[in-house]
Amino acid sequence: MATKVGVLGSGKVGEVLANGFLKHGYEVMRGSRDPAKLAAWKSGAGASASTGTMADTARFGEIVVLAVKGTAAEDAVRQAGPASLAGKVVIDATNPIADAPPTNGVLHYFTTLEQSLMERLQRLAPDARFVKAFNSVGNAFMVNPDFAGIKPTMFICGNDANAKARVQDVLEKFGWEWQDIGGVEGARAIEPLCILWCAPGFNGGQWNHAYKVLRK
Numbered sequence: 001m002a003t004k005v006g007v008l009g010s011g012k013v014g015e016v017l018a019n020g021f022l023k024h025g026y027e028v029m030r031g032s033r034d035p036a037k038l039a040a041w042k043s044g045a046g047a048s049a050s051t052g053t054m055a056d057t058a059r060f061g062e063i064v065v066l067a068v069k070g071t072a073a074e075d076a077v078r079q080a081g082p083a084s085l086a087g088k089v090v091i092d093a094t095n096p097i098a099d100a101p102p103t104n105g106v107l108h109y110f111t112t113l114e115q116s117l118m119e120r121l122q123r124l125a126p127d128a129r130f131v132k133a134f135n136s137v138g139n140a141f142m143v144n145p146d147f148a149g150i151k152p153t154m155f156i157c158g159n160d161a162n163a164k165a166r167v168q169d170v171l172e173k174f175g176w177e178w179q180d181i182g183g184v185e186g187a188r189a190i191e192p193l194c195i196l197w198c199a200p201g202f203n204g205g206q207w208n209h210a211y212k213v214l215r216k
């Protein structure tokens with residue numbers, strides 16, 4: 001039986017990750033407040049793809065992916081339903097990007113270095129097993145990126161070791177190595193990596209990079 005993945009997100013990240021899970025043999029439901037907007041994706045995505053509301057999608061997934069606008073992430077978790085997320089691995093790809101435009105290419109966040117968005121989400125759905133992942137790279141490189149044979153590094157964190165092991169299995173399939181930053185507080189360090197990732201894009205049009213940790 002294929003593992004069921006519920007992807008909360010009708011944007012580009014939701015699409016890329018949903019397609020990545022389908023490619024690797026998972027069954028996928030994508031969720032939106034307005035599932036009709038995903039009809040074209042569903043009709044092209046094959047028999048293992050379906051769509052639903054945020055609540056349908058949270059109920060469906062054994063693994064749930066949160067890929068919504070950062071300012072709406074808490075609302076999306078409420079709409080998905082903390083009870084439906086209880087016990088599930090929730091891959092959190094969101095970034096707490098504020099609505100203000102970047103300053104000289106540096107994004108503004110509505111969170112602080114003392115409290116990340118994922119900590120707020122974890123508080124909202126205390127029994128969900130949140131794992132931060134996929135937030136610090138552009139969607140073009142999330143699934144089996146080609147960096148001339150070099151595996152990029154995904155930074156992950158979360159309170160539950162078994163949940164992180166499930167996400168590591170996904171990352172392996174998606175062509176990534178990982179660096180575990182620890183518990184949910186690790187998101188205070190991982191979420192700002194998006195600011196760093198985006199600055200060369202805003203300032204010089206470079207959007208074609210990924211992080212790699214060198215070890216010896």
Ligand SMILES: NC(=O)c1ccc[n+]([C@@H]2O[C@H](COP(=O)([O-])OP(=O)(O)OC[C@H]3O[C@@H](n4cnc5c(N)ncnc54)[C@H](OP(=O)(O)O)[C@@H]3O)[C@@H](O)[C@H]2O)c1
Pocket residue numbers: 008009010011012013014031032033034067068069070072075076079093094095096097134135136137138139140
């Ligand atoms: N774009 C990238 O390459 C990239 C890379 C890494 C991480 N990220 C992060 O991934 C997340 C998704 O990014 P994206 O570019 O795919 O899309 P996005 O435009 O940031 O988000 C679109 C999603 O947000 C949802 N949304 C908006 N307002 C909402 C509300 N009030 N309540 C519930 N849901 C709401 C939309 O739901 P409906 O379908 O209901 O409208 C839609 O699913 C963001 O947090 C972003 O920072 C993006």
